[in-house]
Amino acid sequence: MEAAGQLARADYIVTLLEKESVTGGHVKDWYHLFPDRRDSREVINYLEQQVEHKNVSLRTGITVENLRKNSGSFLIKTSDGGEIKSDAVIVATGFDMFRSERKEEYGYGIYDNVITSADLEAMFRKNEVRRHNGDIPATIGFIHCVGSRDEKVGNVYCSKLCCVTAVKQAMEVKKHIPGARVFCFYMDMRMGGAMYEELYKESQENYGINYIRGKLSEVAENINNKLVVKVEDTLAGRPLRMELDMLVLMAGMEMSRSGLNLAKSSGLQTGENRFFAPADHHFGSNKSKMEGVFYAGACTAPMNITETISHARAAVADVIDYFRNMKS
Amino acid sequence: MKGRQINYDTNDKSIAEYISEREPSFRICIECGCCSSTCTTGNFTRFSLRELQILLKRGENESVREVIGKCMLCGKCTLACPRGVNTRNVILLAREAFQKRIKNAV
Numbered sequence: 001m002e003a004a005g006q007l008a009r010a011d012y013i014v015t016l017l018e019k020e021s022v023t024g025g026h027v028k029d030w031y032h033l034f035p036d037r038r039d040s041r042e043v044i045n046y047l048e049q050q051v052e053h054k055n056v057s058l059r060t061g062i063t064v065e066n067l068r069k070n071s072g073s074f075l076i077k078t079s080d081g082g083e084i085k086s087d088a089v090i091v092a093t094g095f096d097m098f099r100s101e102r103k104e105e106y107g108y109g110i111y112d113n114v115i116t117s118a119d120l121e122a123m124f125r126k127n128e129v130r131r132h133n134g135d136i137p138a139t140i141g142f143i144h145c146v147g148s149r150d151e152k153v154g155n156v157y158c159s160k161l162c163c164v165t166a167v168k169q170a171m172e173v174k175k176h177i178p179g180a181r182v183f184c185f186y187m188d189m190r191m192g193g194a195m196y197e198e199l200y201k202e203s204q205e206n207y208g209i210n211y212i213r214g215k216l217s218e219v220a221e222n223i224n225n226k227l228v229v230k231v232e233d234t235l236a237g238r239p240l241r242m243e244l245d246m247l248v249l250m251a252g253m254e255m256s257r258s259g260l261n262l263a264k265s266s267g268l269q270t271g272e273n274r275f276f277a278p279a280d281h282h283f284g285s286n287k288s289k290m291e292g293v294f295y296a297g298a299c300t301a302p303m304n305i306t307e308t309i310s311h312a313r314a315a316v317a318d319v320i321d322y323f324r325n326m327k328s
Numbered sequence: 329m330k331g332r333q334i335n336y337d338t339n340d341k342s343i344a345e346y347i348s349e350r351e352p353s354f355r356i357c358i359e360c361g362c363c364s365s366t367c368t369t370g371n372f373t374r375f376s377l378r379e380l381q382i383l384l385k386r387g388e389n390e391s392v393r394e395v396i397g398k399c400m401l402c403g404k405c406t407l408a409c410p411r412g413v414n415t416r417n418v419i420l421l422a423r424e425a426f427q428k429r430i431k432n433a434v
Contacts (some may be wrong), residue, residue, distance in 0.1 A: 204356045235359045242336040
């Protein structure tokens with residue numbers, strides 16, 4: 001959306017294809033964003049304004065069946081049987097959340113009070129952080145790295161945003177339920193973003209969030225309907241056992257299914273992490289190996305909103321450059 | 329024999345709470361171990377300030393009480409801490425808490 005708006009304002013004609021019935025992707029399902037806890041709706045409003053331009057025609061509920069290069073221009077076959085001709089393509093297929101039920105040992109879809117980070121965002125939005133039976137949870141655990149840094153699910157990479165999301169959500173839980181005791185179970189705290197470390201410190205200092213270094217092996221439910229977790233508290237060098245009312249799985253980011261389909265049908269290359277492989281990690285992170293096809297955002301790697309918007313703008317610069325070279 | 333497992337729910341976290349209320353910087357430790365590496369006591373005996381802090385937070389108080397007298401209160405740990413935890417005061421408060429709550433302690 002950012003790239004479409006920027007290109008439109010630079011006098012290019014843009015067709016924006018969206019597979020869902022509305023734009024906004026994952027962000028529209030979220031509540032407050034890190035690092036400043038801005039309401040996600042502000043970002044959605046901003047992006048909607050970007051594409052409100054006479055040069056942008058937005059078509060929703062449409063997927064791409066096929067993308068083919070034909071003597072310098074592209075033919076895009078759409079799911080409604082139509083065909084679009086274009087001189088350049090920006091792929092912005094984003095990411096999918098890791099399907100947490102794949103980590104069966106964590107009990108998502110088995111135990112009622114095991115939820116995902118996305119489910120919790122929806123609870124915040126409704127202002128109802130509740131156990132399945134309607135009770136207010138008193139002890140809440142966050143499990144980092146669900147579907148990330150895990151060869152067993154085929155994802156070796158770090159999703160990068162789940163740590164800070166857990167910190168943000170942990171504080172948000174304390175705002176909703178001041179008396180709650182909150183625990184984050186992590187492998188490493190990866191706070192490598194603007195204001196992330198400050199947020200982490202704030203969560204300890206002002207919200208009393210507890211951090212336990214250890215990767216959960218499995219969850220069980222006991223007769224009292226509590227979730228029993230056992231981890232190695234690696235900093236104490238001892239195994240630790242605890243009962244929780246609610247467990248939040250920090251689901252990682254994966255290449256989107258629609259992105260994978262596009263890669264298959266178009267021949268665009270993907271990397272070992274299954275995301276689209278950029279032409280060059282340093283100088284061509286927006287370029288594909290197919291001339292005229294560019295990437296924007298989390299279809300190339302896990303990215304936060306700031307990075308996605310910057311990446312989209314950089315894609316626009318590459319597109320404009322491409323057209324300029326084509327003319328000369 | 330006592331098992332190795334930390335039973336968080338049944339452990340007594342009152343010592344950690346006592347410290348945390350009076351020295352809030354106790355909460356912001358990130359377990360880097362800088363305090364332990366600079367600690368003279370730790371270099372010559374089995375005494376780790378880093379481990380001691382995590383054990384207090386988990387309510388493993390007995391194992392802390394056994395060793396807390398080893399600290400010489402030199403305060404080097406406080407100078408070294410990258411997060412600004414007043415580790416020296418953490419020790420003092422822990423001793424105070426033990427004295428108040430457990431007879432003949434420290």
